[in-house]
Amino acid sequence: MRLKIRHQPDFWAGALFVCVGLAFALGAQHYPMGRAARMGPAYFPTLLGVCLVLMGVLLAWQACRPDATSAKVTSPDWRVAAVVLGAVCLFALTLPWLGVLPAVFLLAFVGSMAAHDFSWKVAAGVGLGMMLFVWLVFIKGLGLVFPAGLLG
Structure with missing residues (x-):
C-alpha cells in the first residue's frame, strides 16, 4: 500500500513537527533525565520533543487519509x-x-x-x-x- 499525500500543508507541517521534536528530544540527552518526582534538565525538553513527534506523525498521517481534502503547498506570504x-x-x-x-x-x-x-x-x-x-x-x-x- 502506497501512501498518497492529499493535503500537503498538513503533511509538511507534521514533518516539521517531527524534525523539531526529534531535535529537542535528542539534544536534551546530553543532560541528566531524572524521574517524574525529581525532574532533571533533560526531562521537559525530552517530553516536549516526544509530544511534538507524536503530534507530527498524527498530522502527517491525517494528511494521507483517503478522505482528506486535497490541497497543494503554495508559496509563503x-x-x-x-x-x-x-x-x-x-x-x-x-x-x-x-x-x-x-x-x-x-x-x-x-x-x-x-x-x-x-x-x-x-x-x-x-x-x-x-x-x-x-x-x-x-x-x-x-x-x-x-x-x-x-x-x-
Whole structure:
C-alpha cells in the first residue's frame, strides 16, 4: 500500500513537527533525565520533543487519509512572516527600555498587523488583553519580577 499525500500543508507541517521534536528530544540527552518526582534538565525538553513527534506523525498521517481534502503547498506570504518576525524583534529591542507590559502591548499590536483584515481597534484590544494576561499570570499569579525599564 502506497501512501498518497492529499493535503500537503498538513503533511509538511507534521514533518516539521517531527524534525523539531526529534531535535529537542535528542539534544536534551546530553543532560541528566531524572524521574517524574525529581525532574532533571533533560526531562521537559525530552517530553516536549516526544509530544511534538507524536503530534507530527498524527498530522502527517491525517494528511494521507483517503478522505482528506486535497490541497497543494503554495508559496509563503513573506509580508506576514516579516511582520511577525519584526514584532518579535521589536519586543526584544523595547523590553529593556519600556518594561514588560508596554513591550508586550507592542508585540501584540504590531503582530496583529500581519492579519489580512487588520483593524487598529482590534489590535489595541488584543494588546491590552495580552498586557492584562501577562500582569495577572506572571506578575500577580507567579510573582515574577520584571525590570520596569528605563522609562518606568
